[in-house]
Amino acid sequence: MITLASDFGTPYPAAMKGVLGQRTDARVVDVAHDFPRQDVRTAAFWLREVLPYFPPATHLVVIDPGVGTERAALVLRAGDHTLVGPDNGVLCPAARRLAGGDDGEREAYVIDEDEVGPVNPTIPSQPSEHGSPRSNTFHGRDVFAPAAAAVHDAESDALGSLTCLESGSVGVDLELPTADLEEHRAVGEVMVVDGFGNAITNVPGSFLDGRTRVLVNGDPVPVGETFAAVSVGARLATVGSHGYVELDVNRGRGEEAFGLAPGDRVVLETPS
Amino acid sequence: MITLASDFGTPYPAAMKGVLGQRTDARVVDVAHDFPRQDVRTAAFWLREVLPYFPPATHLVVIDPGVGTERAALVLRAGDHTLVGPDNGVLCPAARRLAGGDDGEREAYVIDEDEVGPVNPTIPSQPSEHGSPRSNTFHGRDVFAPAAAAVHDAESDALGSLTCLESGSVGVDLELPTADLEEHRAVGEVMVVDGFGNAITNVPGSFLDGRTRVLVNGDPVPVGETFAAVSVGARLATVGSHGYVELDVNRGRGEEAFGLAPGDRVVLETPS
Amino acid sequence: MITLASDFGTPYPAAMKGVLGQRTDARVVDVAHDFPRQDVRTAAFWLREVLPYFPPATHLVVIDPGVGTERAALVLRAGDHTLVGPDNGVLCPAARRLAGGDDGEREAYVIDEDEVGPVNPTIPSQPSEHGSPRSNTFHGRDVFAPAAAAVHDAESDALGSLTCLESGSVGVDLELPTADLEEHRAVGEVMVVDGFGNAITNVPGSFLDGRTRVLVNGDPVPVGETFAAVSVGARLATVGSHGYVELDVNRGRGEEAFGLAPGDRVVLETPS
CATH class of the missing domain: 3.40.50.10790 (S-adenosyl-l-methionine hydroxide adenosyltransferase, N-terminal)
Structure with missing residues (x-):
């Protein structure tokens, strides 16, 4: 193949x-x-x-x-x-x-x-x-x-x-950026926006384990296991199919609702 | 396959x-x-x-x-x-x-x-x-x-x-809407608009049999067997490749010329 | 196949x-x-x-x-x-x-x-x-x-x-236009614009042989063997992968920078 x-x-x-x-x-x-x-x-x-x-x-x-x-x-x-x-x-x-x-x-x-x-x-x-x-x-x-x-x-x-x-080695050995992870704070970025408008970050999905809400650049957002965990048109943070945190809207476009584009910085924090 | x-x-x-x-x-x-x-x-x-x-x-x-x-x-x-x-x-x-x-x-x-x-x-x-x-x-x-x-x-x-x-049965058994058919009147709707802009209805093509003109939501339109039956840029009603009445424009976009979108009601009538 | x-x-x-x-x-x-x-x-x-x-x-x-x-x-x-x-x-x-x-x-x-x-x-x-x-x-x-x-x-x-x-012959034997070629002047047209915005003409690439600059509709443009022969965002004339002269921008859209669309006349000349 x-x-x-x-x-x-x-x-x-x-x-x-x-x-x-x-x-x-x-x-x-x-x-x-x-x-x-x-x-x-x-x-x-x-x-x-x-x-x-x-x-x-x-x-x-x-x-x-x-x-x-x-x-x-x-x-x-x-x-x-x-x-x-x-x-x-x-x-x-x-x-x-x-x-x-x-x-x-x-x-x-x-x-x-x-x-x-x-x-x-x-x-x-x-x-x-x-x-x-x-x-x-x-x-x-x-x-x-x-x-x-x-x-x-x-x-x-x-x-x-x-x-x-x-040759033994490549000339340009691109490494994609990884997020900085602490227990209550992750600093990463938007890697891509998919065709549905989901903003896919480089923060591992495990950061959301056990949380029901998360601050996204200071703004509280519910954590959901599925898009349908929130009402139609509402924002959520979820774990995408690639294993990273995605910022989405149920049946809408996360990129627009969050105002995020590829390369933008994303800070996720546990709400106090 | x-x-x-x-x-x-x-x-x-x-x-x-x-x-x-x-x-x-x-x-x-x-x-x-x-x-x-x-x-x-x-x-x-x-x-x-x-x-x-x-x-x-x-x-x-x-x-x-x-x-x-x-x-x-x-x-x-x-x-x-x-x-x-x-x-x-x-x-x-x-x-x-x-x-x-x-x-x-x-x-x-x-x-x-x-x-x-x-x-x-x-x-x-x-x-x-x-x-x-x-x-x-x-x-x-x-x-x-x-x-x-x-x-x-x-x-x-x-x-x-x-x-x-x-299971024996599906949970959601979607049935697409069918048109109401009388001899001189058909009430249906636009099911989809294709990439050419053809507005495809759910009215069976046989409704156009033997007709040369039809009223589309009150507006007279020629019936053609092919797009080329009317001049370039003109509207027509024809039977699409799926067997339903389409509202088209020869080398143009029917959806725009008819002002129709998916889900819109379409009444076809024999002109008096 | x-x-x-x-x-x-x-x-x-x-x-x-x-x-x-x-x-x-x-x-x-x-x-x-x-x-x-x-x-x-x-x-x-x-x-x-x-x-x-x-x-x-x-x-x-x-x-x-x-x-x-x-x-x-x-x-x-x-x-x-x-x-x-x-x-x-x-x-x-x-x-x-x-x-x-x-x-x-x-x-x-x-x-x-x-x-x-x-x-x-x-x-x-x-x-x-x-x-x-x-x-x-x-x-x-x-x-x-x-x-x-x-x-x-x-x-x-x-x-x-x-x-x-x-039948022995086709009914419509379309021939695509060819350019008029002289030693220091070629008169052709834009055949297509590709998805990158490259304006592909019908002037054979050999017209650019040995030249470092060419007038495109009177406007001097560098000739490059590759896009990277000019700086990012700059215009160039090059020989495309089909063997014809293309009017391109390195990492940009040639059609916009040259103001050209399919069918437009293109005159290439040796600068004096």
Whole structure:
């Protein structure tokens, strides 16, 4: 199985699926193609939360604001999973989680981009210093998709026909922020807002254990196990499906009711 | 084949596909993930119209505003199809259609949620009265997806490894409204507006048989067999692909030209 | 493999996938379902650029503003690929590219629509002059999907169970505009704007060879090999992944910074 995640919208991911289809029979599953454009951190958060639910797979991730620059193209082995994408940090939080934590087994390889293409002989030649038809603006199609196909079809302890340079470490090892936790106070931030408007923080859900109310940036809010614990339109703090504290509204948009956006600071306190 | 429908947008459905991929080799096909959020009726309408075009399949449906409450999780057998989702009515109109009508063969089972999970051992533990890692806010991933995988892979007359309690009936048996029909007058309502802006009513298309004009809430409108029966930008009443009267504009948006929204009353009459 | 492209949004493509699933085991891959509604030219451009990356496949394309009128339903053989869709030009630029150019091998067939359906016996009967349940507004489901399934499963030199009339030529042979090229001046137009806001022209990328600056409608703009060749928020002209000149902003929206929309004239000149 190859999963596919990008900020491309449509129809660019279809070109990637075409390249994959030329090279492998693997099943292809979309994670999302509407991640906020060029927002490495948001994609990194979601991938860390979603990819562990997949069986061992090759995860092709293209959020790549530096496409065409010297940033490397990576293959990361993490536990039983493999990630393929740019060396800008977007793969790292998921790789750490898939490897079972900081001490888990991870290996990083740099893809030799000149060995990957050409992806299709029927397209017009691209001007390039390298004389290959690789574009400078769409490495999802021209570098990462062929690399993912090669890795997927390789034997378990090889990289198949993919020419890689073992590097031993990634260049940009993004770590997402963690909350500061005390017994009666947690200082964190909003990591993302989901499509329902739920403001998802980085405060572990266990902070809410045994509490019925919590101060959110000084403002008292009920704690509920489910959205329906409060009336329709009312605010609540709950533990989201990823295990973190969410600030929500039952059948409404928490981001608006709390006035919170990604990156905003969130202080949770036990009411006195 | 397992079909997947929700109001989740992205990337939540990917977590469901991961759980399915862990448990079954079934092909997974998306119906839609952009149903209006928490709008059981609209989803129920579309599922009734779309699911009958599929071959016998397991249909996983998660429009679930009551997630985490006491509402049951259901498996419905309807004809050669199986539906899995919350007991809030969203499955019922499709099940009735797939069973061949009110007298068709249907069976309802309640899923024992505590027997379904955990879905993945690598995720952080959730606080829960049950001590399991099942979340209170994402039963699409933690209850319905594993249940759908179990049902899909079961023998035709069993429910596989899924522990179910036979109930004999659903709790919320939603019936979508039907129009009142007389020879020269039909009183119905707008069920949904599709992406083209077509206002789809619940008046059977046969009401337009033999007519060239119809009064729509008192306003005369031409009847056309195709959009192109009227000039670009003009209004028409036609029979949509689902068999009901639609109020449309050729290459424009019927909802705006007619001033109609879902739930609005529509009276169709023969002009005098 | 069957690819699927439309302007349908959701959930209409799911009905097409259901019909395909009833009739063939072929893998189904989405190209896009958010093409601008009823915009034949934009879809024709994207299909020409994306479909060549696929392995030999059956490409089902439904951008069909004339649905229900006398416009024919076509099967086009182009090289090792097959296209199925309405005879309004949307298939032609891709077919020409897939056939390897104007002299490539192409064959056109007209689908006998009355021989294709019915697609499903469980749906309510549609009023129709033909007495069949084929709708007048959704030939993607009722004509093109069953035709694509029949063509896909046919032997390589046959059309399977599909009844076709060999026609020898298409009715509407859309050709997308090409730019006028001189050594120091190119006159073209914006073909499409992609989701990132990049304004993609029809001027071949080779026009930028060896240049570091270019006048865009009289306004000097740097030429860059990558977005990152200019600072964040700055404009550039580059060669896009399809081989044409794009007018972009590094991490911003080129269409806004250049004030350009699809169809707008673009004059590129060597600065004096």
